[in-house]
Amino acid sequence: MPPFTGHVNPMIGVAAELAARGHRVAWAGDADLLGDLLPPGSAVHPCAGLDTARPAGLRGFAALKHLWDNVLLPLTEAMTPGVEAALDAEDPDVVVADQQAFAGAFAAERRGLPWVTSATTSSELIDPLATLPAVAAGIEERLTGLRARFGAPGGVDPRFSPRLTLAFTSAALVPGEPTAAGPVRFVGPVPRPAEPHPFDFARLDPERPLVYVSLGTVNDDAGARFLTECAAALAERPHLQGVIADPAGVVTAPHVITAARLPQQAVLDRAAAVVCHAGHNTVCESLARGLPLVVAPIRDDQPVIAEQVTAAGAGVRLRFAHATARHIGQAVDAVVADPAHRAAAHRIRESFAAAGGAPAAANALEELL
Structure with missing residues (x-):
């Protein structure tokens, strides 16, 4: 390995x-x-x-x-x-x-x-x-x-x-x-x-669809900017609840839940949609639960995986370096509201299980x- x-x-x-x-x-x-x-x-x-x-x-x-x-x-x-x-x-x-x-x-x-x-x-x-x-x-x-x-x-x-x-x-x-x-x-x-990281699940509002945001390790200004724009997009959508994996502590927004380390799989079990960088682990863990995705690939294999997600109909792709709160918000709206994205994610979930x-x-x- x-x-x-x-x-x-x-x-x-x-x-x-x-x-x-x-x-x-x-x-x-x-x-x-x-x-x-x-x-x-x-x-x-x-x-x-x-x-x-x-x-x-x-x-x-x-x-x-x-x-x-x-x-x-x-x-x-x-x-x-x-x-x-x-x-x-x-x-x-x-x-x-x-x-x-x-x-x-x-x-x-x-x-x-x-x-x-x-x-x-x-x-x-x-x-x-x-x-x-x-x-x-x-x-x-x-x-x-x-x-x-x-x-x-x-x-x-x-x-x-x-x-x-x-x-x-x-x-x-x-x-x-x-x-x-x-x-x-x-x-x-x-x-x-399962990850042992603590998380207070009582903070989640069961009445609002949960949007989970993760970019893996954020180690530059571009990642910090993207997470900040995600928080701004969720601020404009009070009917949604945001949970952001924020290892560098770059997001300061009271309307979203942030943590440096999260039990990702347990959070995904409660999510309605996922915003990520198209890393293979997060993509597969999301699709294994039938969750549609907003993907903003950064480098390496991520652009290819993002293309596979969108070609399958299970998500919307954004340009990582240029996506604003408006772009992110529109993409989140699409994957949460459009049943076609969720249906495609469910088909992939079934193929994973099979x-x-x-x-x-x-x-x-x-x-x-």
């Missing part, structure tokens, strides 16, 4: 299902992160750490270039010795490698071990760079260099196993044929463990074994 919480969370449920069936599961990755997320007693093989923080304000191609050159490529080099040591210690029957933990795919490939891709975002299941051939060529050049250093001769793309990709989404969000090199099993999202979750992922791994 790479040192990204959202990539680890779905596999926790799969690991628990495998363990309940009598399989041994071991982890390789950032020991501190895994120690915080995994159940006590989990077998963890540490990999060298890497500062994955990115400068505030990176958008578009600049953000993609930084992700590859300053995160994914050095992460492969940093993780490789730890992954090799884990394989030596465990002698596994199969390796599950996250799409951004290339070290796992390369190490398994070199040893001739079967490996499976864990795809925790739906953006790579289509070709997001089909209309940007120069950018796609740049990424392929980087992958070719990585393969030469870490992979087996004639190896494949480390983002897609030739044997199996576990996609933690459903075909309702990813229409058409996936671009993965091998078979793709849509297993739907796997719920993460996909099977952790048991379906465990079944796919057992079939491979």
Whole structure:
């Protein structure tokens, strides 16, 4: 696993299902992160750490270039010795490698071990760079260099196993044929463990529809501006109640409920609509409850996921850098009032449930074994 919480969370449920069936599961990755997320007693093989923080304000191609050159490529080099040591210690029957933990795919490939891709975002299941051939060529050049250093001769793309990709989404969000090199099993999202963050649910007004707002980690002025505009939009709609995840404490508005950390899933259980940056976890957790979305993507896979949400009819997309209280308010009105958005979100919820979750992922791994 790479040192990204959202990539680890779905596999926790799969690991628990495998363990309940009598399989041994071991982890390789950032020991501190895994120690915080995994159940006590989990077998963890540490990999060298890497500062994955990115400068505030990176958008578009600049953000993609930084992700590859300053995160994914050095992460492969940093993780490789730890992954090799884990394989030596465990002698596994199969390796599950996250799409951004290339070290796992390369190490398994070199040893001739079967490996499976864990795809925790739906953006790579289509070709997001089909209309940007120069950018796609740049990424392929980087992958070719990585393969030469870490992979087996004639190896494949480390983002897609030739044997199996576990996609933690459903075909309702990813229409058409996936671009993965091998078979793709849509297993739907796997719920993460409930967050222990305290929240006074007695503050919620059951008579007013609840709109939940979250941008993940807000670390720049643009994020602060967007949350402030969200608060202003909700101020103009007293018939709605707003709950804003505000880790940096940038919103000062008495008419909305704010908190640095919230039990997101418990709040979503009471929500009528969600405003977010199209992060895969929040999108899936919302759609798993049939909640329509207002999506304002910032960078990375978020624009692709936002497009998937709107193409499915389950939400309205905004321009993150330019959305004002008026734009946000109109989008919230649309997803709250228009039954078509809610009906589309309900269709996706049903497709998630039918996909099977952790048991379906465990079944796919057992079939491979």
